[in-house]
Amino acid sequence: MPNSKPLRFRTEESLVNDFVLFLNRTRKSKFEVLREYEGGFGIPDLLLYSLPEKRKAKDIASLACINPRLAPLLSEATAKRIDTLAALSQTTGASLNSTRRIFLELSDIGRIKKGSNAMPGFQISPIAIPPFKQVVAIEAKLRDWRRALVQAYRYIQFANESWVLIDHGTSSSALRHKEQFQTYGVGLASFTTGGKLFVHVPAVNRPWSNSALAWRTQALLARDLVQT
Structure with a gap:
């Protein structure tokens, strides 16, 4: 008898839904799953993130309250350069009035240390180590692996690992080009309608990226953790 063709997912949504069920059934509790994350440079279908340590509660609270576009101000490299409203304005590119509002926002979340009479000005209390140590982006596609690879490569700007998840029933073309995934450090995995996961190319796990998008993430x- 001829070999039967593998079953295929009808939609990308069904692929993602079944994969999330798989993650919920098999993954360790240290990871949470966020769907359709707006990363500022593309929208991964899934974003997995490691739960932070309890001692990071203050940092979590600060990051959950701050406008995400201002989060890079809490990096040590940026914070140490800012000690006046003029320096804050120059760093953010904001007008003086907007800079005052940014200063108040940082103050409201407890991240401003005011100077003394002898040393006027202020300091921003930075976050030395970002609380979410591992962030994994996943782009799911039924068959268009080339487009998925381009998108997944962009996610490296804010994720430690980036993966392409493809329907196992239509994965033959992607598997013939595994070297492209290896070149860009993007992982390639396929998933069956029966709930089996195949890892074909492991993703490169990169160290923390001190980029604006990474801080925004x-x-x-x-915010997502606090709201759940």
């Missing part, structure tokens, strides 16, 4: 994840 930390703030959005903090």
